[in-house]
Amino acid sequence: MEYVVTFHTQNGAFKFQRFLLGKQIEVKLMPTPRKLSSSCGIAASFEYEGEIQGFIIEEVDGVYLKEGIEYKVIYKD
Template sequence: MKEYIALFFTHSGAIKFQRFSKKNNIDCELMPVPRKLSSNCGVCARFNFDGNINDLINEEIEQIYEIINDAYKLIYEEK
C-alpha cells in the first residue's frame, strides 16, 4: 500500500476528501501541511491507497505527493 499527502485549495475541500475517504474505506487523516510543502489552506490529508490515484482527484485537490522514505515526490498538480 502506498502512502500519499493531498494538499487542498480550501479547508472545506480537505473535509470533503476525508468524508469521501471514509465512505470508500480509505485510511485518511487530516493534519497540518508539512513545512517542506506549501498549501493555500494549511490542511492536508495523509492517506494510504493501492488503486489508481487518478480515481481520487477532484477539483478541490491542489497537489498530491507520494511519501517515499520520508521524502515527498510530487505526482499530481492542478494546472
C-alpha cells in the first residue's frame, strides 16, 4: 500500500524521513499534493504492507492511503 504523510513543519518532514530510513523503509519527500493540506508544503510518500500506527510521530499532520488518484484519511491531527 502507498501512503502519503503531511507534516506541521519542514523539519518534521526530514525527521520522519530519517525515522523511516532507520527502519529500512524507502521514503520519498515531495511537494504536498493539492488535494491535501499541509502547513509546510512537504509530504513523504512510502510503500508499506504492515501496520503503520507506530509511524505516527509527533511531527505528523496527516497520514493518507493513496488509492489511484484519491486519498483516504488514515490519521489527521
